[in-house]
Amino acid sequence: MRIFGDSISGNCLKVKWTADHLSLPYDWIEIDIRKGESRSPAFLAMNRAGQVPVVQLDDGRAIAQSNAILLHLGRGSRLIPADPFEQTKMLEWLIWEQYSHEPYIAVARFQVVYQGKSVTDLEPRLIERGKAALGCLEDALGDRRFLVGDGLTLADISLVAYTRTAHHGGFDLADYPAVHRWVGQVEQLLGLDPAA
Amino acid sequence: MRIFGDSISGNCLKVKWTADHLSLPYDWIEIDIRKGESRSPAFLAMNRAGQVPVVQLDDGRAIAQSNAILLHLGRGSRLIPADPFEQTKMLEWLIWEQYSHEPYIAVARFQVVYQGKSVTDLEPRLIERGKAALGCLEDALGDRRFLVGDGLTLADISLVAYTRTAHHGGFDLADYPAVHRWVGQVEQLLGLDPAA
Numbered sequence: 001m002r003i004f005g006d007s008i009s010g011n012c013l014k015v016k017w018t019a020d021h022l023s024l025p026y027d028w029i030e031i032d033i034r035k036g037e038s039r040s041p042a043f044l045a046m047n048r049a050g051q052v053p054v055v056q057l058d059d060g061r062a063i064a065q066s067n068a069i070l071l072h073l074g075r076g077s078r079l080i081p082a083d084p085f086e087q088t089k090m091l092e093w094l095i096w097e098q099y100s101h102e103p104y105i106a107v108a109r110f111q112v113v114y115q116g117k118s119v120t121d122l123e124p125r126l127i128e129r130g131k132a133a134l135g136c137l138e139d140a141l142g143d144r145r146f147l148v149g150d151g152l153t154l155a156d157i158s159l160v161a162y163t164r165t166a167h168h169g170g171f172d173l174a175d176y177p178a179v180h181r182w183v184g185q186v187e188q189l190l191g192l193d194p195a196a
Numbered sequence: 197m198r199i200f201g202d203s204i205s206g207n208c209l210k211v212k213w214t215a216d217h218l219s220l221p222y223d224w225i226e227i228d229i230r231k232g233e234s235r236s237p238a239f240l241a242m243n244r245a246g247q248v249p250v251v252q253l254d255d256g257r258a259i260a261q262s263n264a265i266l267l268h269l270g271r272g273s274r275l276i277p278a279d280p281f282e283q284t285k286m287l288e289w290l291i292w293e294q295y296s297h298e299p300y301i302a303v304a305r306f307q308v309v310y311q312g313k314s315v316t317d318l319e320p321r322l323i324e325r326g327k328a329a330l331g332c333l334e335d336a337l338g339d340r341r342f343l344v345g346d347g348l349t350l351a352d353i354s355l356v357a358y359t360r361t362a363h364h365g366g367f368d369l370a371d372y373p374a375v376h377r378w379v380g381q382v383e384q385l386l387g388l389d390p391a392a
Contacts, residue, residue, distance in 0.1 A: 063284055065287070065295075091267050092259060095263050098294055
């Protein structure tokens with residue numbers, strides 16, 4: 001298996017962490033999105049949307065969309081709950097992440113860290129919706145250790161990816177104590193150092 | 197089962213069509229989002245994100261996120277491919293729909309039809325990204341009948357929901373002949389009249 005990803009991207013890193021956690025062997029192919037490497041003809045042949053990450057299976061077939069990749073890699077593993085309702089709740093989080101969290105938390109970070117914007121110049125909508133997303137996580141977590149059920153699932157891995165660097169975009173996790181605690185616990189389970 | 201949805205929303209209608217196609221019994225509870233009915237305390241207790249659709253199972257538990265609901269309703273049915281790779285490709289489309297299609301195609305329609313904007317006043321980004329999404333669908337479909345494999349899957353139902361009303365937001369499906377043909381075929385399979 002080959003993972004084509006940009007190391008600055010939480011969407012790519014979550015694929016790496018999942019593969020590492022499940023001890024799946026892979027080669028990591030670094031794709032610099034800022035140099036347009038995800039727009040090359042070879043890359044577009046794998047994913048016409050020109051987005052990272054892409055996973056190429058050993059038979060040559062390719063999979064795009066980080067959370068679909070997570071579901072593919074996690075199939076049959078402990079990272080997907082056996083209980084049908086819990087499985088659905090996990091899917092709910094994975095879809096919510098791409099619709100209501102990533103477009104604000106990840107985009108704010110990208111604009112500040114990689115496009116040099118100051119936090120005060122961010123679109124107010126980014127900040128407002130980003131805070132709403134963190135508030136949803138805070139309410140859902142309460143004193144729970146994991147988003148779904150009693151163990152680590154793909155929902156935690158997916159949501160931690162950009163939540164742990166939310167401060168890069170000006171969000172302060174001190175305002176979301178349950179989220180802050182959960183990030184630390186998930187990082188530990190994944191063997192990650194706290195995000196700088 | 198109770199489906200809480202707003203009939204103007206493709207995200208809600210796709211849940212109804214899936215239940216109808218699988219002959220699942222349900223009560224439809226109309227929620228008028230423009231009157232703020234998805235922000236009532238009773239509604240927020242089911243889905244703290246305040247978004248429709250929500251499905252409440254007979255035991256009282258609730259599920260949000262249209263595509264997660266589709267996956268829940270479709271579990272074990274012919275709408276989810278048995279082949280693991282095809283299943284993954286279907287998930288890829290469901291996640292792509294919420295990230296790269298709905299935020300442009302559905303939002304353009306909402307602003308024109310329900311907020312009274314003229315098509316010429318839409319943000320250029322909405323139109324550009326919406327066209328890119330339709331272009332991706334066109335490339336993927338070619339002369340295929342369905343997005344994944346040889347039969348109707350949740351990917352077709354999910355993607356048709358807002359594609360069939362793309363013209364409300366100023367997109368012209370005549371520019372995307374494979375998409376136009378596919379919409380008609382899927383509508384027919386779902387027993388829907390062509391969208392006005």
